[in-house]
Amino acid sequence: MEKLHAPRRRRWILWSLAVAFVLFIVVPVGVAVAAYVTADVPEPEELVNKQVSNIYASDSTTELARIVPPEGNREQVNLDQIPESLRGAVLAAEDREFYTNPGFSVTGFARAVKGQITGDDSAGGGSTITQQYVKNAVVGNERSYERKLKELVISAKMANEWSKNDVLEAYLNTIYFGRNSYGVAAASEAYFGKPLAELVPAESAVLAASIQRPSQLDPWTNRTEAEQRWNYVLDGMVATGYLSQAERDAAVYPEVVDPALNQAYVEATGANGLIKNQVVAELEQIGITQEDLDTRGLRITTTIDIRNQNAAVDSVSRIFQGEDEKLRSAVVSIEPSNGAVRAYYGGDDAAGWDYANAPIQTGSTFKIYGLAAALQQGIPLATMYSSAPVTTGNVTVTNVGGNGCGYCTIAEALKRSHNTSFIRLEQDLENGSQDVADMAHALGMARSLPGYPSTLTENGGQPYEGIILGQYESRPFDQAIALATLSNEGVWHEPYFVEKVTTADNEILYEHTPTTGQRRVSANVANNLMSAMAPIAAWSNQNQLAGGRESASKTGTTQLGDTGFNKDAWMIGSTPQLATAVWVGTVDNTPLLNYWGGNMYGSGLPAQIWKSTMDQALEGKPFESFPAPQPLGFNNAPAPQYVPPAPGSTSRPVEEGPETENPEAEPGEEEGAIEGGVPEVPGVPAPPPPPEQVEILPGISIPNIFN
Structure with a gap:
């Protein structure tokens, strides 16, 4: 009797394996392939970041005010404007295989799925830099399988269609560093009060260390954990060749700006705030939109002479x-x-x-x-x-x-x-x-x-x-x-x-x-x-x-x-x-x-x-x-x-009538x-006087002088 049923069991096992293969291999691969084919990856120039616009005096140098979008303080910069030490620090902190990986991490995706199933938020995702950028700029941060799959597919496709440098530049201009600063240029000012070009490696490592948990790893409020992460970044910079061991050994944790004194997010102070209002109103009249102000990093030179002001x-x-x-x-x-x-x-x-x-x-x-x-x-x-x-x-x-x-x-x-x-x-x-x-x-x-x-x-x-x-x-x-x-x-x-x-x-x-x-x-x-x-x-x-x-x-x-x-x-x-x-x-x-x-x-x-x-x-x-x-x-x-x-003279006419005792x-x-x-x-009003009483330049009328 058992011999009669053996072929049936084998057929059932084979059928089950086939179904499992289809369900767990073919279908997911098919879905992934379809998703990959249909995914729309925008060109680098199509993904626009919100960033600050600056208002300057007539010298084009003295800043009077800034227009800060709701997302916070950001200034767009090119990759060649970002110090090599900062690029290396970010790669050491977030994605040491960035230049060799396919844009995504399968193991990271698996950990994220596990976290969804178990409800363990600490499972993490091990996202690559490409994935982090796609999440921030394209798909959002909703916690779902669909969003994570979309992130994975677009990251893979972006890695094939964008250059690595384009991805890194976009990421470094997008990522949040805390202190209301988005992107490396704003972060440099927020943490150290200095232009991006002046950062030294130890300072670059502080910024890179903050990316993982910007609010919790601000050295002003959590120096111990911030410094632990900083050491991890410096060691990674040595391992990836961005820092020598001697430089690593000599590094000292740098002091940061008190967040209370940070002016990066302040739009204007004093009388300059009222100038800003006049400028924004005039920009609207000449066709500069709010979207232009929020996304194009405008430099607005005004007529205000700083000496006169x-x-x-x-x-x-x-x-x-x-x-x-x-x-x-x-x-x-x-x-x-x-x-x-x-x-x-x-x-x-x-x-x-x-x-x-x-x-x-x-x-x-x-x-x-x-x-x-x-x-x-x-x-x-x-x-x-x-x-x-x-x-x-x-x-x-x-x-x-x-x-x-x-x-x-x-x-x-x-x-x-x-x-x-x-x-x-x-x-x-x-x-x-x-x-x-x-x-x-x-x-x-x-x-x-x-x-x-x-x-x-x-x-x-x-x-x-x-x-x-x-x-x-x-x-x-x-x-x-x-x-x-x-x-x-x-x-x-x-x-x-x-x-x-x-x-x-x-x-x-x-x-x-x-x-x-x-x-x-x-x-x-x-x-x-x-x-x-x-x-x-x-x-x-x-x-x-x-x-x-x-x-x-x-x-x-x-x-x-x-x-x-x-x-x-x-x-x-x-x-x-x-x-x-x-x-x-x-x-x-x-x-x-x-x-x-x-x-x-x-x-x-x-x-x-x-x-x-x-x-x-x-x-x-x-x-x-x-x-x-x-x-x-x-x-x-x-x-x-x-x-x-004559200069210095104190004489003046005296009006008839009593003198005032008010010295003013x-x-x-x-x-x-x-x-x-x-x-x-x-x-x-009576009818207007004859036109010849008003001198008019050729082709120019004088509206309502006498009406």
Whole structure:
């Protein structure tokens, strides 16, 4: 009976072996072959790492800020930029047969499968460098058989299609080293505060040792285990020929940077954070996407002149010493000839409120836009106006302390900042207050701002007459733009921060193209206005620029309701090379007081900050003068010529009326608009004046100067 069943048993055994062969050999091999054939291995250039983009000053060297992607700090580098000692240390730590293996480890795969079956996370995977890279860059780190098989197949195929050096370069730019640093370049800065090229072998071994368990093997928190792994790496470097035994014996464990002091992940500090915001917004406007910022390692060169920027920041810091801690300031400098922003200070909090970009009542600085409108309409600087109180609507406007000059030229009234003279000047304009708004817009004031769909208007209609006294709000940035236009003989240039953008591969994505600008007001109007503003810096508490350098400026102050206190103080002024606007106020809109408790005016701290900033920025640069103005208007009266006082002179004109006891307030400096105290002007603007009143360059229109 047994003999009868023997052939059947043999057939059953053979059949079972065949089935097992198919199930355990043929099917897996078939699946592996199919997976290998269908696996899509990207080209090296197709796998893009997230990396940091850097923002630099105009010297292309001084870093102002960095844009860090969510994955952390990374800088892409080529393999030949990575020290040989670091390459050897990483190979010794992670894959000593890298240059000879097929891109994967079968035994490592088996250990990973065992770990999945038993639930033993410590079983490990023994992954090669190729497998680690594929996991990080292609398939992810999900714990599953499918993911591990896909990793194995793609690693094998990548080893056949990529060069070993391409794989190693990609890996060294991708792997996480801890301390929010991805890739070797970022890790060098994070651990040792030095460029990659300066690493020595002992330091290279520290970085390589951290790869296995980045968080647990940071020498700052776990020196014992970190040093044990470091010794393992050094021994491996000797075994693989990257280090001699003598060098190994002489190696000393290096000190690392305190992680708390590591700035690699910090995007920007102080005022530079607000510059970063402006730069990022401008990059979006010119078509540089967030993906470009996150993946292409951009080098962004800005217009910020580091000497000008330091002058602004240092001037505010130094001049605010001993003053009320609630004081805040904004300083913006623009080069009139091209619109480049050379300094931008909106505060010291990198992530805080940007006062340079905030709408603020402008006070008497706005008188210059009313005067520009008058000059454009043929009213010369020599026109005489009364400084007596003037009634408009149901409000009587006066000058500070009842001061006045009787009848004096509008140029003299500008220097003394008489409110009453300028209300009368505004009433002589063809469209009254609307002409002031239109001129300010034409010179560079923003037409809309966040929260302000339309600026310099009363509910979309004609503004109140108080506009010429600074009733409405504009940004310090806008004040610098408009002043730059006037300083450039009426030619406006669009302000800009971004000069050039290149990728990590030195591809130029963007480069600013200089423009001829747009004429916004006639050259002679601008030149006449500059001449009227010329005496003011010396008149305002002797804030004339160093060496008697010629400037054109205007102070301004606004009152805090009817409290008798001030709340905003301004100094805006320029030379032909640089236009700078300075504002000083408080963080909570409380009374603006100086350190002895008196009211602060534009001729005080704002003028001091302006002078200090300009003097430092222009030191060593040629003394330039504004073009001489020509007569204009119905009586051909010549524009008054300003002769600056000799350097060191302390004399200045004295305004009629009582002297002030406030050592900071200049004689004649008036408040701007009193909140809620300027009457409404009914009606709508009259038709625009004839086009010939506006000088226009061929082919360039002037939008909405008089509309």
